[in-house]
Amino acid sequence: MQLSPENLLKALYETMPDPVLVLDGNRTILAVNGSAIETLGFSAEELIGTGPERLYASAVDAREVGEDLYPLRGSSKPYRRRVDVRRKDGSIFPAEVTNSIIESGGGQPIGLVAIIRDLSAVLQAQKQRLRAETILNTALASISQGFAVYDGEDRLVLCNDAYREIYSISAPAMQVGSSFETIIRYGLERGQFPGAGTTAETRAAWLEQRLARHTNPEGPFVQKVEPGRTLQIEERITGDNYRVGVLTDVSALSEIKSEAERLGVIIEGVAQEVYLVRLSDRRFIYANKSARDNLQYSMDEMRQLEPQMINVDLFPDKLAGKAASIISGKTKTLIADTMLRRKDGTMYPCRVRLELMDTGPDPVVLAFAEDITERLEIERALARKQHEFETLVQNLPDFIVRARPDTTMTYTNAHYARFVGLEPAEMIGRKFLEFIPDHFHEVLEAHLASLSPDNPMKTSEQTMVAESGEQLWYLWTNLMIFEDGEPVELLSVGRDITETREARNRIASQARQLELRNDALEQFGGIVSHDLKAPLRQIRLFADMIAEDVGAGKVDDLETPSGYISDRAKGLERMISSLFEYSQLAYQGINPVTLRLDDPIAAAWSNLTVHVAEADASLFCEADIEIEADRNLLIQFFQNLFANSLKYRDPSRPTEVRLRAEAGENRITITLEDNGIGIDPRNADTVFGVFQRLHPDETLYSGSGIGLALCRQIAESHGGTIVLDSSYRDGARFVATFPTVPL
């Protein structure tokens, strides 16, 4: 067959892989090719002369295609439509139908050629591709790392959610097709990258570096992004010039790393020496600065050393033996004192604490070492001080006791033990209470019970009986030690205050006497200013009066002022004599003797014999008791009281004086009553003052006015008292007390 255009067209028509149908102007099939017969399942005879409608799976498609093409119109463009085609066996396949108009030689449309392209394989491939895309997107969304792909023109192709979340500030700029630089600039302007600084210059420099790294990636790098994250970025260029970036959030790792770095800095800087020794080769793998400085080795030199090379106190086998218990896990830690040798050969004592740090295949031992040179010196000094303290305590004249709160002694010094006639060791375990007089037990127990955390220390004075039987006074200072509010120990120190107490009593007695003398002196001063001044003034004024009268020639009445002068001068003499007498008594120390009380009473009454006779007085005395007092002062005491009774007697009846003495436990009470004119109760106290006259008429009741003042002085000088019983109405009643033994 000759090759002609017709033959060529026929060959193409027959060999076309897609079904081809030729239809006329009435939509009747005129011809079909072999592929159409094979694909559609119909024979040529079954197709030719029929319409194409049964080949459409959808009647709508068949109708719409018919309406689009018929009646035929001239058109240079083929008509394409996606339809479903039904085979003879009823099966349907997707297809694209391309209809091309066939024109006559005159340009009139006379028919059309329909080429059916089976799309089953194409659609299947598309479906598979979509599925793969879905899987990829799901996978990208599920990974925590940020993932982004930029094409050859550096435009964003895709990125996952993590990428947007990590670059949250830049996320709005992450549109597919946006350039890498656009996205970076967007974030840079909004503070996404704290490492870029805050000035335009630093940001420009940072951007330039970032773009260069993006263009030519050289490996992973770390980037800080806001808010507060640290990223590890790894970028790669694919074979087709795509750039793939993977971002990993390493914030937690970074933090751990910085913590570890800080810890390392701390360990490096601590004053304590820190070593790490690898057990496999027993070499130092680390020594901190303190260790290196003290041992005078560099780190490199240290790494060449084994522990036994610097240890001079423990022999290698002993050291190994000690370390064995650690290595085997038998003990967790080991503490040992040893000597370490420095590089220059000098040595220093050291306390080492070893601990096995790793039980893996390459365990290490961590050693903390402390230079204890100073500590040993302090301990030695402390021991010396303790020895000195012990010596001091043992030799102190005070009693020193340590005891449990129930007074069971745990320590006592030798002095206290000697006092009770025991050895210190014999006192331990016995109770403190056993060694004090029984009558003090209750007082001491109450005293100790009153000690509290707020008031843990108190003192008390108590008598102690020595082994010799001697009774001494001790001042005990008791300190209770409390822990968490509970008493745990009692510390007691006892000091002999026997002499101090005696001295104190002597001083008290002297102070009392001094007080009496001062009172007397004060009273004396008052008398001088009051009672002596008055007559002197009068004498001066009367003398002036005489001088005036004599000057005026009036000499006829000089007797009155001169009489006053004489009278006041006599009064002054009496006062001065009395004061002298009083001051002698007031400043006189007493000389006590033991005597029967009725002895000075009788002597005093006898001294007043003349006055007794004048007053026709009688004494009724019940005083046959013993007293320790100054006899002369007692005579004066009773003489003044008797004189008072005789002076202020009631002239209408015989004077009776009744004296009764009663001995009490510590005091003697003397009561003296008379049947005289009595004393106004308002003067119950003033009668004992110096120059106190109870009656203005001295012609009737003469006297110096110091008698009762002397009685009080004498009573008080013995530690006694005298008062006027103001309730007594039948005369005067005085009640005096004297101590059995004068103070």
Added chain:
Amino acid sequence: MVDDDPAEHVLLQRQMKKVDGLSVKLDYVADIGAAVESVGTGDVDMVFLDNRLVPNDDFRQTAPLLRQAGFVGPIGLISSDISDAYFNEFREYGVDFRIGKDEIDGAAIRFIVSEYTRQQLSEACSEDYM
């Protein structure tokens, strides 16, 4: 004058005589009982009261007795020594002034009499005026 020492009366009488132009009648009693009786007559314009009158303690007991007797004129306290602290309380017990016996002379008497007489006249005039 109330004083248990009659010599003080003699001395004060003499001091008063020295004051020119002063005409004062000085009565003397020795105890507070007599003084109360005397002021009760209404003839006493001023009282010189000795601080200590046996058996009384001091002016704190005696001056109120004069006031209780109805005496409203000035009471002057006289004593050998007025330095004790309790003398400061004299106004509380109805005493108008105090003076040491050794301070009493013509000038003091003239001042006291004129001071307390003027005040009284003034009060009397004031009442008359009303």
